[in-house]
Amino acid sequence: MGLELYAKIEPILGFEESIEGLYDFYIELLKSWNPDTLIDIGCGSGAFLKRLSQNMELSRVYGIDLSKTMVERAKLLGLDADAKDLCDVKESFDVATAVFDVLNYLDFETLEQFMGCVYKVLKPGGIFIADINTLFGFEEVAQGSLIREDEKRFVTLDSVFDNGILTTNLTLFEEENSGCYRKSNDTIVQHYHETEKLANLGGLVLVQSYPIEMYADIADKEVLVFKREA
The missing domain is CATH 3.40.50.150 (Vaccinia Virus protein VP39)
Structure with a gap:
């Protein structure tokens, strides 16, 4: 999850x-x-x-x-x-x-x-x-996109609320020692x-x-x- x-x-x-x-x-x-x-x-x-x-x-x-x-x-x-x-x-x-x-x-x-x-x-x-x-928290606050970054990481959260369920896709880009970035992604589900x-x-x-x-x-x-x- x-x-x-x-x-x-x-x-x-x-x-x-x-x-x-x-x-x-x-x-x-x-x-x-x-x-x-x-x-x-x-x-x-x-x-x-x-x-x-x-x-x-x-x-x-x-x-x-x-x-x-x-x-x-x-x-x-x-x-x-x-x-x-x-x-x-x-x-x-x-x-x-x-x-x-x-x-x-x-x-x-x-x-x-x-x-x-x-x-x-x-x-x-x-x-x-x-x-x-x-319900307001899900529809008007949690739903949408968020981008955050620091020196070595870049994160995006994309959330959609539909039929009582908030689905958030997490994507993380991490800089490795080689200078390349490694991508990780997963999904979080929340329920109203x-x-x-x-x-x-x-x-x-x-x-x-x-x-x-x-x-x-x-x-x-x-x-x-x-x-x-x-």
């Missing part, structure tokens, strides 16, 4: 400032719940967990991601992280998070299974916080989910939603708070 290629190009995409604002929103929510243990699902390179550890004291903070490249970066930050599927996690936590589009990478059938696995890693009364793209359809998936109850304006004056994301009642 393009995870490893995205891991290579992420540092030059320039999303850091907007994403840090999203991190801070999560952290303020977490402070209101005052958890002791937390698992971050799809932790990526560990930027959120690092920021969290600088702002809150928890006895256990753990990250998982399907990308081995991302997990290695997280470990370089001194974080406890593994390349592991959520459904293989045996521990339980006060809070689970899935920051920056994680749910949108799952189709609805897979999302149902995912939410069931979130339920299993939460303690009774535990909280799951995640964000999803709004209506908030109402997520309200009771996997035994989790949606207790709050917050519209977020990351890239526009209209909400392009929603942060959702779910609770395991028992």
Whole structure:
């Protein structure tokens, strides 16, 4: 699904400032719940967990991601992280998070299974916080083309949103020692989910939603708070 290629190009995409604002929103929510243990699902390179550890004291903070490249970066930050599927996690936590589009990478059938696995890693009364793209976010923000480059890399992202699915073609040109460029390409698929359809998936109850304006004056994301009642 393009995870490893995205891991290579992420540092030059320039999303850091907007994403840090999203991190801070999560952290303020977490402070209101005052958890002791937390698992971050799809932790990526560990930027959120690092920021969290600088702002809150928890006895256990753990990250998982399907990308081995991302997990290695997280470990370089001194974080406890593994390349592991959520459904293989045996521990339980006060809070689970899935920051920056994680749910949108799952189709609805897979999302149902995912939410069931979130339920299993939460303690009774535990909280799951995640964000999803709004329809506006897909149609007006995510769709289109993006070009980024640095001294040795040139990246293009071309995204089309159709029938509830955003398809993004990633292309990376990397300069090699010979002076020639090596081309890599892959595709990422994201799915639009209506908030109402997520309200009771996997035994989790949606207790709050917050519209977020990351890239526009209209909400392009929603942060959702779910609770395991028992």
